[in-house]
Amino acid sequence: MSAQDFRHPLKRARGLGSAQSGLGYWWSQRVTAAVLVVLGLWFVAMVLSLLHIDFATARAMVAKPWNALFLILFVVTAFWHVTLGLHVVIEDYVHTRWREVVLRMVVTFLAVLGALAGVLAVLRIVLRA
Numbered sequence: 001m002s003a004q005d006f007r008h009p010l011k012r013a014r015g016l017g018s019a020q021s022g023l024g025y026w027w028s029q030r031v032t033a034a035v036l037v038v039l040g041l042w043f044v045a046m047v048l049s050l051l052h053i054d055f056a057t058a059r060a061m062v063a064k065p066w067n068a069l070f071l072i073l074f075v076v077t078a079f080w081h082v083t084l085g086l087h088v089v090i091e092d093y094v095h096t097r098w099r100e101v102v103l104r105m106v107v108t109f110l111a112v113l114g115a116l117a118g119v120l121a122v123l124r125i126v127l128r129a
Helices: 008-014 024-047 054-063 064-092 097-128
Strands: none
Touching: 024 064, 054 064, 054 097, 064 097
């Protein structure tokens, strides 16, 4: 027993303590945030370049392979980042287990639905251009 072990003796005896699973969420959030900074700067630059052009030219620009790929990466990464963040918020502030499970399932479902809608929208532009 170390001097820094602040758990109650009963918790120590039952093996209750940190599950050591928080690092994965923390690391994923930081990586997706860094990727979103780079993709966000690209996205803002692209949107600003589309401001004063006609619809057909804007559609052709989005349909370029690199732009479409970056747009799909932006959408998927954004929804993944939001899902990770909301799961942590739900874990921290919802204390009823069944509500936590239901809310996490709803958040995941809506994030997958939103990401699929975004990817399909980009693919539709690419395949029709």
